[in-house]
Amino acid sequence: MVSGMDPVTLSVLTSALSGIAEEMGALLIRGSYSSNIKERRDCSAAIFDAEGRMVAQAEHIPVHLGAMPEAVAAVMALGAAPGDVYVLNDPYSGGTHLPDITLVSPMAHEDKILGYAVTRAHHSDVGGMSPGSMPAASREIFQEGLIIPPVRIVRGGEYQDEVLDLILANVRTPALRRADLRAQIAANDLAERRLNELIERRGEEVVLSAFEEVLAYTERRTREAIRALPDGVYTATDYLEGDGVTEEDIPIRVTVEVRNDEMKIDFSGTAAAVPGNVNCPLAVTRSACYFALRLLLPEDVPANAGTYAPLEISVPEGSLLDARSPSAVVAGNVETSNRIADTVISALSQVADLPAQGQGTMNNLIIGGRGWTYYETIGGGQGASAKGPGPSGVHVSMSNTLNTPIEALELEYPMRVTRYEIRRGTGGEGLYRGGDGLVRSVKVLEAATLSLLTDRRRHPPQGRRGGHPGATGKNLLNGEELPPKKSLELAPGDEVTVMTPGGGGYGEPQ
Structure with a gap:
């Protein structure tokens, strides 16, 4: 060598x-x-x-x-x-x-x-x-x-x-x-x-x-960033909005301990595994913790395994965040991962200047019929930060995808996009406003099956340092509100609308 x-x-x-x-x-x-x-x-x-x-x-x-x-x-x-x-x-x-x-x-x-x-x-x-x-x-x-x-x-x-x-x-x-x-x-x-x-x-x-x-x-730079934080123990709690079986809130609790150049993230007190599909494999739980830690690092630090070396993660065995077979997990990857990241970032924000919460959901929209399947995650508002307002209509946190262009969607699938626009005024107030969410309406032209896996329909994304929360999202079928997680059959002409959350504001509004 x-x-x-x-x-x-x-x-x-x-x-x-x-x-x-x-x-x-x-x-x-x-x-x-x-x-x-x-x-x-x-x-x-x-x-x-x-x-x-x-x-x-x-x-x-x-x-x-x-x-x-x-x-x-x-x-x-x-x-x-x-x-x-x-x-x-x-x-x-x-x-x-x-x-x-x-x-x-x-x-x-x-x-x-x-x-x-x-x-x-x-x-x-x-x-x-x-x-x-x-x-x-x-x-x-x-x-x-x-x-x-x-x-x-x-x-x-x-x-x-x-x-x-x-x-x-x-x-x-x-x-x-x-x-x-x-x-x-x-x-x-x-x-x-x-x-x-x-x-x-x-x-x-x-x-x-x-x-x-x-x-x-990378390990050296990560340890430097952790060492710059005050030693201490910091806690936070957030909630998933049901698991597809019930609408009851599911708590995720975290304790972050900073000692010198090392960090321990402990999820004791988090909910047990649930009957629905928001259970999270341990690999995904770790991934969300890595994401939260990387927010502390300068942009020039390479992304690799060196980031993880100073980090210890503790998860109760068989809990919501340590799924065991044959638990359903399909929403754990997309929705629970976001809430884990939000919760850890909330704890770290007590000692680091981090952005306000973004929309905190991927707004999964899945529609399919005989011989075709359409899947999309829909952007929303990003949280504001000390650097300025949050961007609108973007994928945040654990997602980093683009949208499906209307032309591509209508060319490939028996659907029509009837509305697609910024959801004005949904970002939280503050010295800097949170980003606004989106409105996406899709009409099916033939019988199909709909699945929605979403969150932040009851608990809004929180602001930071006196900033106000962003608006919650909504799911609609032909104008009637649907729960955050739902599967049902669609008839030709049915219209599904997803209204995504806004991001939290940063700082006291002037």
């Missing part, structure tokens, strides 16, 4: 590694067929070292990226070999929720495994009890889609057609799934080629040293 790498070389190689991850993501987006990936960019890419530590990531989806280490660890335990590609989505074997399909490939140089390329993409249908595979009514994971434990989809460079055929036989849109999975495989293959090209230019010893150096550098 090259010791004491000079700052310029480290900076160049850090950018090169990040560039590999970004190029993986670009190929995946351009090579996919489904609008959820090619338009909304609901996908993520990263590279890991031979020990399973994330070295670099693309600036994609926080909830995807923070939960990837468990997927890599699951594949490493099976003894992956050069030329293999593993596929998985099982939340209890390295996944997050079933629609997120992860592909893990060893990256080898001269038959020696130097690391792993990973892509994770949200597939708009993986089977289950309703189109889109995100039913509000699921009560166990078997209802949410096909469960794929880590299994080779490519072995020694050869496609395992029987594995792909099995997957495609259990989804409603097999042609799209085939194309999207092949795009993920191509992105992983690209990462191995680019890593080998980097080794040819710089040498294997230098590149492997860069892996170690960038992790150590």
Whole structure:
């Protein structure tokens, strides 16, 4: 190993590694067929070292990226070999929720495994009890889609057609799934080629040293940021609005302890597992904590496993935030992850100047019929901060996707968008206002199934330092209000409207 790498070389190689991850993501987006990936960019890419530590990531989806280490660890335990590609989505074997399909490939140089390329993409249908595979009514994971434990989809460079055929036989849109999975495989293959090209230019010893150096550098910067906080214990509580079975609030409680350059996050007092599908796999819980911690770091700190080294996370076994099979978890990844992040950030805001709460929900809208499935998360208001007002109509916190353009939506699906606009005045008042939410109305042209997985319909996003809360959201069917989480059948001509929350304000209003 090259010791004491000079700052310029480290900076160049850090950018090169990040560039590999970004190029993986670009190929995946351009090579996919489904609008959820090619338009909304609901996908993520990263590279890991031979020990399973994330070295670099693309600036994609926080909830995807923070939960990837468990997927890599699951594949490493099976003894992956050069030329293999593993596929998985099982939340209890390295996944997050079933629609997120992860592909893990060893990256080898001269038959020696130097690391792993990973892509994770949200597939708009993986089977289950309703189109889109995100039913509000699921009560166990078997209802949410096909469960794929880590299994080779490519072995020694050869496609395992029987594995792909099995997957495609259990989804409603097999042609799209085939194309999207092949795009993920191509992105992983690209990462191995680019890593080998980097080794040819710089040498294997230098590149492997860069892996170690960038992790150590990030850890140092993270410890510096934690050390700058006052030692102490800080608590916060927030709530999920029902689980799809009942409308009762579900508490998430956190205690954050800062000691010198280390941090412990403890969720004792959080609710037990629930019958509905807002239960959260431990990997997703960790991912939300990583996101909250990264808000403390300067923008120039690379995103990798070095961030996690000073952090200890404690979760009651079998609780809401440590789901155990066969608990339903499809909303845990999208809604509970947001509430975990909000709660941890609320505790940290007692000692750090952090933004007001954003909308705190992904506003999952899932509509599907015979042979088609539409899935979208809808943006809302971001919280204001000391730097200025919050932006309006954006994806916040654990999501980082785009919208589906109206033209693409109406071209691909038997639906029409009848209203799409900023929800003016929904951001919280303050010295700086929170961002406004959105209004999105969609009319179906044929019979379909609707699922809504949303939150912040009763508890508004809170302001900071005297700022006012943002407005809560609403779900409507033909003008009649629906609960936050609901599945039902739609008739031709029915119109679904999602009104998203605004962000909290920052500072006392003047």
